[in-house]
Amino acid sequence: MNKPGKGVLKAEPAPIELDFAKTALVIIDMQRDFLEPGGFGETLGNDVSQLSRAVKPVAAVLTAAREAGLLVVHTREGHLPDLSDAPPAKVERGAPSLRIGDSGPMGRILIRGEAGHDIIAALYPREGEIVIDKPGKGAFYATGLGDELKRHGIENLLVCGVTTEVCVHTTVREANDRGYRCIVLGDGCASYFPEFHETGLKMIKAQGGIFGWVSDSASLLETMRAAQE
Ligand code: C5J
Numbered sequence: 001m002n003k004p005g006k007g008v009l010k011a012e013p014a015p016i017e018l019d020f021a022k023t024a025l026v027i028i029d030m031q032r033d034f035l036e037p038g039g040f041g042e043t044l045g046n047d048v049s050q051l052s053r054a055v056k057p058v059a060a061v062l063t064a065a066r067e068a069g070l071l072v073v074h075t076r077e078g079h080l081p082d083l084s085d086a087p088p089a090k091v092e093r094g095a096p097s098l099r100i101g102d103s104g105p106m107g108r109i110l111i112r113g114e115a116g117h118d119i120i121a122a123l124y125p126r127e128g129e130i131v132i133d134k135p136g137k138g139a140f141y142a143t144g145l146g147d148e149l150k151r152h153g154i155e156n157l158l159v160c161g162v163t164t165e166v167c168v169h170t171t172v173r174e175a176n177d178r179g180y181r182c183i184v185l186g187d188g189c190a191s192y193f194p195e196f197h198e199t200g201l202k203m204i205k206a207q208g209g210i211f212g213w214v215s216d217s218a219s220l221l222e223t224m225r226a227a228q229e
Contacts (some may be wrong), residue, residue: 005228011215024071033116038105046192054190057217072129085135095226138170160188165200176206182212
């Protein structure tokens with residue numbers, strides 16, 4: 001696929017015109033720690049199989065973005081091995097079976113460099129793609145994401161990943177306040193709680209698009225194809 005120019009993407013609450021030269025794909029936290037058994041998500045008592053539905057749509061969009069030369073950003077939630085960037089309020093919360101930093105079947109839970117912290121094989125970053133390591137739920141907090149996006153002249157973010165109501169939502173809220181147009185690809189997001197996923201998407205597009213727009217992977221692929229013809 002050649003680099004697409006501009007196109008109008010079917011979205012809610014209204015279609016949006018996108019200049020693909022100023023648009024980045026942002027894939028949130030598609031890590032083994034959230035999607036696979038034995039990781040952070042499961043230690044919190046979640047059914048991690050709920051997240052697998054997002055993998056295929058994200059893979060399709062990632063392939064198209066790579067072919068079209070769009071800026072691709074992957075994020076990973078996790079902490080330094082000494083936990084110096086992990087607030088006690090986060091580490092001590094709740095009653096998980098293993099806490100952040102404890103040893104599990106995929107290495108230490110939610111720690112950078114461990115197997116569980118890595119991105120799943122199906123969506124593994126390629127050489128040259130931006131990988132943002134973030135200690136928080138939002139991808140802008142305590143990271144270089146804002147500088148990277150500015151450096152590349154990005155104005156629009158196509159956002160997908162997990163989980164819809166936590167790290168996707170927090171990142172979209174942060175991005176919206178920084179002036180980015182955020183288009184969330186609904187089928188490329190997932191939650192351990194399907195009802196939170198649905199409500200999370202509704203919250204983004206409510207009130208005339210209070211945080212952004214909601215679209216889907218098929219509509220994006222169609223718009224990208226049309227925009228390069
Ligand atoms: C969570 C995330 N759910 N990536 N992280 O703790 O949404």
